[in-house]
Amino acid sequence: MSLATRLGFTADPVFLIDGSAFFYRGYHAFRDIARSDGFPTSALFMIFRLLFKLVKEQHPRHLVFFLDGRGPSFRSKIYTDYKANREAMPEPLARQVEPLLDGLRLFGARVIVPEDAEADDGIASLAARFRDRLPVVIVGADKDLKQCLDERVVLYDPSGKAEKLTTKAEFTAESGIEPASWPDLQALVGDTSDNIPGVPGIGIKTALGILRDHPTLEDVRDNLPDLKATVRKKIEPAIEDVFTYRELTRLRTDLLPEVSLADTALTPPDAEGLRAFLESYEFRTLARDIPGLSSLAPTESKRETAASRRLSLFDDPPAGNAATPASDPAPKPVPAGELPDLAGRRVALVPVAAGFTLSLGPDEIVTDAAPAALAPLLAKADRVAVPSVKEMLAMDAAFAALPLSLWFDLGLAAYLLDPEQRNYGFPRLRDSLFADPTVDASAVSPDDTARAAALLAEVYTARLDTAGLTDLVERLELPLIPVLLDMERAGIGVDLRSLAAFGAEVATDLTRLEKELHTLAGHPFNPRSSQQLGEILFTEMGLTPKGKTPGGAASTSQDALERLAGSNPLVDRILEFRKLEKLRSTYLDPLPKLADADGRIHTTLNNMATATGRLSSSNPNLQNIPIRGPLGRRMRECFVAGPGKTLVAADYSQIELRVLAHLSGEPALLSAFAAGADIHARTASLLFDKPEAEIGPDERRQAKTINFGLLYGMGPQKLSRDLGIKLDAAKAFIAKYFERLSGLSAFYDNIVESAKTQGYVTTLAGRRRLLPDIESKNSQLASQARRQAINTVVQGGAADIIKMAMLAAHKDADLKRAGAVMVLQIHDELLLETPMDTADAAGKRLSDLMCGVIKLAVPLVVDWGTGHTWGQAH
Numbered sequence: 001m002s003l004a005t006r007l008g009f010t011a012d013p014v015f016l017i018d019g020s021a022f023f024y025r026g027y028h029a030f031r032d033i034a035r036s037d038g039f040p041t042s043a044l045f046m047i048f049r050l051l052f053k054l055v056k057e058q059h060p061r062h063l064v065f066f067l068d069g070r071g072p073s074f075r076s077k078i079y080t081d082y083k084a085n086r087e088a089m090p091e092p093l094a095r096q097v098e099p100l101l102d103g104l105r106l107f108g109a110r111v112i113v114p115e116d117a118e119a120d121d122g123i124a125s126l127a128a129r130f131r132d133r134l135p136v137v138i139v140g141a142d143k144d145l146k147q148c149l150d151e152r153v154v155l156y157d158p159s160g161k162a163e164k165l166t167t168k169a170e171f172t173a174e175s176g177i178e179p180a181s182w183p184d185l186q187a188l189v190g191d192t193s194d195n196i197p198g199v200p201g202i203g204i205k206t207a208l209g210i211l212r213d214h215p216t217l218e219d220v221r222d223n224l225p226d227l228k229a230t231v232r233k234k235i236e237p238a239i240e241d242v243f244t245y246r247e248l249t250r251l252r253t254d255l256l257p258e259v260s261l262a263d264t265a266l267t268p269p270d271a272e273g274l275r276a277f278l279e280s281y282e283f284r285t286l287a288r289d290i291p292g293l294s295s296l297a298p299t300e301s302k303r304e305t306a307a308s309r310r311l312s313l314f315d316d317p318p319a320g321n322a323a324t325p326a327s328d329p330a331p332k333p334v335p336a337g338e339l340p341d342l343a344g345r346r347v348a349l350v351p352v353a354a355g356f357t358l359s360l361g362p363d364e365i366v367t368d369a370a371p372a373a374l375a376p377l378l379a380k381a382d383r384v385a386v387p388s389v390k391e392m393l394a395m396d397a398a399f400a401a402l403p404l405s406l407w408f409d410l411g412l413a414a415y416l417l418d419p420e421q422r423n424y425g426f427p428r429l430r431d432s433l434f435a436d437p438t439v440d441a442s443a444v445s446p447d448d449t450a451r452a453a454a455l456l457a458e459v460y461t462a463r464l465d466t467a468g469l470t471d472l473v474e475r476l477e478l479p480l481i482p483v484l485l486d487m488e489r490a491g492i493g494v495d496l497r498s499l500a501a502f503g504a505e506v507a508t509d510l511t512r513l514e515k516e517l518h519t520l521a522g523h524p525f526n527p528r529s530s531q532q533l534g535e536i537l538f539t540e541m542g543l544t545p546k547g548k549t550p551g552g553a554a555s556t557s558q559d560a561l562e563r564l565a566g567s568n569p570l571v572d573r574i575l576e577f578r579k580l581e582k583l584r585s586t587y588l589d590p591l592p593k594l595a596d597a598d599g600r601i602h603t604t605l606n607n608m609a610t611a612t613g614r615l616s617s618s619n620p621n622l623q624n625i626p627i628r629g630p631l632g633r634r635m636r637e638c639f640v641a642g643p644g645k646t647l648v649a650a651d652y653s654q655i656e657l658r659v660l661a662h663l664s665g666e667p668a669l670l671s672a673f674a675a676g677a678d679i680h681a682r683t684a685s686l687l688f689d690k691p692e693a694e695i696g697p698d699e700r701r702q703a704k705t706i707n708f709g710l711l712y713g714m715g716p717q718k719l720s721r722d723l724g725i726k727l728d729a730a731k732a733f734i735a736k737y738f739e740r741l742s743g744l745s746a747f748y749d750n751i752v753e754s755a756k757t758q759g760y761v762t763t764l765a766g767r768r769r770l771l772p773d774i775e776s777k778n779s780q781l782a783s784q785a786r787r788q789a790i791n792t793v794v795q796g797g798a799a800d801i802i803k804m805a806m807l808a809a810h811k812d813a814d815l816k817r818a819g820a821v822m823v824l825q826i827h828d829e830l831l832l833e834t835p836m837d838t839a840d841a842a843g844k845r846l847s848d849l850m851c852g853v854i855k856l857a858v859p860l861v862v863d864w865g866t867g868h869t870w871g872q873a874h
Contacts, residue, residue: 002058003156003165009135014062014264015054016123018140019111022046022159023067023100025141027093030435038759038772040092041281044099045437048278048286050159051107054139056289057158062134062264064126065109066119073117075248082248083194091778099281106274108267114255124148124251130261144249146171147182176212184217187245188235196245201234210235217242283437336369336377343380348454350387350426351395359450362443371396383408385457387426390481390607404478410453412477413460415608416469419769424608429456472766477607480803483810483822484605484615491600492622492823492831495869496592498638503588506580513577520570527577530556536570543568563721583631587620591638594620598642605825612792613767613799615825623826627874636871646839648820649873650846650864652802652828654679657707659764659797662856666743673858680704686740687733706737710744711794713787748790755789763796764854765804798828801860804853805830809846818842831870839866 026046033042075082114122127136131152141157149168157164188207190198214220278287348359355368375398385408392399411424430452433441464470518524525532537543538554545554546563564571609616617623626632641647661669672682684703685692720730738745755774769792773781818838824831834842847862867873
């Protein structure tokens with residue numbers, strides 16, 4: 001049913017679209033959508049999907065698409081900080097502006113860009129002018145548009161899962177104020193997104209209460225004595241400012257006098273041109289929805305003559321569908337014995353509240369079969385696609401009996417195809433079907449589960465094959481899942497007494513440091529408060545900030561303070577305080593609470609959390625436990641073997657530099673590793689033109705810093721800070737490094753050029769990382785992409801090797817006979833727990849396995865040790 005019918009409009013409404021808002025929303029909602037050549041298309045897809053939906057469901061005769069004008073609006077002249085916190089339009093979004101305008105022209109929509117104003121001002125102006133002649137539907141979600149609401153003006157957002165329709169009556173009933181008071185409300189409360197301060201301490205609830213009694217700011221100002229004393233105390237000092245803030249939130253209604261109602265008519269689209277446009281951006285599903293014949297489809301209307309016509313890009317819905325049928329009752333779950341034969345079939349299986357839902361082609365079946373009864377049936381299938389294999393195996397031991405090759409992991413596939421997303425849960429993956437213009441999801445309902453999973457499996461299977469990722473799934477990533485589960489179940493022991501003692505020492509040190517900080521500052525303050533710290537450092541002490549927050553304030557982030565290190569004793573003490581505070585809050589306090597009855601910690605190992613392929617862990621995050629320096633050694637002493645057991649720690653020696661040597665073919669690195677030389681001393685010898693035997697500790701430290709730093713994209717600024725040298729010296733250091741190790745310079749350049757050509761880089765095992773910003777005109781984005789390219793190739797290669805080693809250790813018969821159990825993987829290290837009498841044999845065997853999982857141009861070297869505590873073993 002159209003909005004006009006639902007709202008009882010007696011004439012066709014004018015649709016005014018806040019195009020800029022949906023343009024940005026599409027960019028952020030579908031950032032992974034791009035044409036096959038890498039051209040970003042997320043915002044374009046959002047806009048044309050919205051327009052097609054409007055035309056299909058509303059059959060508009062009048063439609064205007066608004067975009068914000070370029071440059072500052074009149075509001076910036078009123079208040080210079082207006083939207084000062086907004087970043088410039090992201091380049092991937094800016095690249096879509098011209099195509100958007102081309103597509104809108106082909107679509108037949110009038111586009112208006114108000115001069116010296118914003119899209120909302122143009123919308124408000126036309127809504128105020130036309131509402132007495134025709135109803136107005138504002139298509140948008142910006143809260144400022146609420147002030148336009150009227151008996152014949154509604155606010156409509158059809159872009160989400162559930163449409164949002166707001167009328168004046170609903171707004172007034174909910175808020176207790178009139179739409180005209182909305183700018184007054186915003187002036188009191190403020191708007192962080194537009195950098196409008198508002199009145200400190202006045203929230204939405206308080207402001208609504210004020211405006212219900214005093215509808216305008218003028219009324220508030222004239223009746224200040226009537227307000228509560230606490231409220232008056234907040235508003236009175238800011239009363240003049242809030243009038244300025246209101247001018248920022250109040251929309252103009254006097255713009256576009258030259259635009260007539262006739263100018264808003266939606267003209268017939270260029271159907272063939274639009275089809276070609278959509279296909280050129282690979283919006284194939286949308287392109288199929290354009291009829292090949294006339295764009296004008298006659299429709300009957302009680303409000304129109306028989307000769308009148310409405311514009312439509314879609315066939316009209318069948319007659320007789322106006323009434324909504326009653327919802328079908330939930331299907332009764334099918335028991336295991338009544339399920340169809342699954343032999344040789346591709347099955348999709350999703351856990352649901354009632355048990356499981358299965359897809360066998362067009363049908364979806366809900367079953368309450370127990371895993372023990374369901375697993376033997378699934379074992380006969382050709383493939384079983386599930387949202388998460390790890391969750392299925394953890395759910396019930398019966399599923400572990402299925403051959404691993406039978407499973408298809410949707411989350412894992414999505415991760416390998418696009419490792420930047422961070423969310424591979426089934427709800428997001430299902431939603432992605434309907435947001436992906438390259439997938440025809442017309443046969444799947446948004447409410448489907450198993451059918452959606454089945455379609456995802458077909459889509460991902462083809463994409464994995466095209467991307468050359470199938471082998472990575474089958475040989476490395478899927479087999480790793482039961483390994484991770486076994487490690488999680490085993491856990492690692494902690495010594496609660498050692499943790500308590502260490503925690504007490506750290507608490508004492510924090511108390512001492514806090515007193516020192518108060519003395520250095522000249523008065524007490526909360527060192528955990530960024531605001532108070534910033535006031536002391538940058539206002540009271542006059543230090544120059546080394547960065548800003550998104551809101552424009554001087555930054556006290558870790559990176560910003562590290563750049564100030566050495567400039568003031570308070571900064572150095574704060575950094576020391578933060579290091580101890582992080583150790584206390586992240587590990588020393590939480591770990592005892594997370595230990596089970598046997599004193600063991602069971603972390604969750606995540607194999608879909610990093611773009612380079614490295615594992616991460618959570619609850620608790622053991623991957624970030626400090627392992628170097630006195631604090632690291634003390635922390636490792638808190639992790640212990642169980643009764644009668646010993647820990648075996650095996651650590652790859654300089655694995656990333658060895659991967660770098662293998663991939664780059666740099667002669668200096670190859671010869672150093674082949675000879676078993678000290679790689680950092682050898683590098684220092686090249687940099688300082690001295691024999692290796694004469695290299696001192698400080699020179700070796702400098703070489704080590706640059707060896708690892710340049711591998712991770714360290715620039716001269718950071719190198720100068722880390723080495724305590726001047727910027728020019730750091731630049732000269734880097735230049736000499738690449739001059740003496742020219743193979744590395746060529747290797748890094750080749751990686752970047754390959755990324756530009758292909759749009760991605762790959763690791764030793766074939767893992768891919770997309771790099772859409774590698775040729776960005778934004779130098780910051782391009783530089784970041786270059787660093788990511790190099791880091792992914794080298795660090796990702798090391799991650800591949802660690803995973804290979806985990807698989808080898810997990811299935812090794814000798815380690816099984818020795819009773820060795822893998823309990824932790826952290827950085828480049830594997831940790832086993834073994835009976836005391838087999839520890840040395842297990843350590844030697846583990847070392848041999850780790851050294852032999854892959855053949856590189858340089859030898860892999862593993863350092864290993866044993867001990868009751870992790871510190872002793874390491």
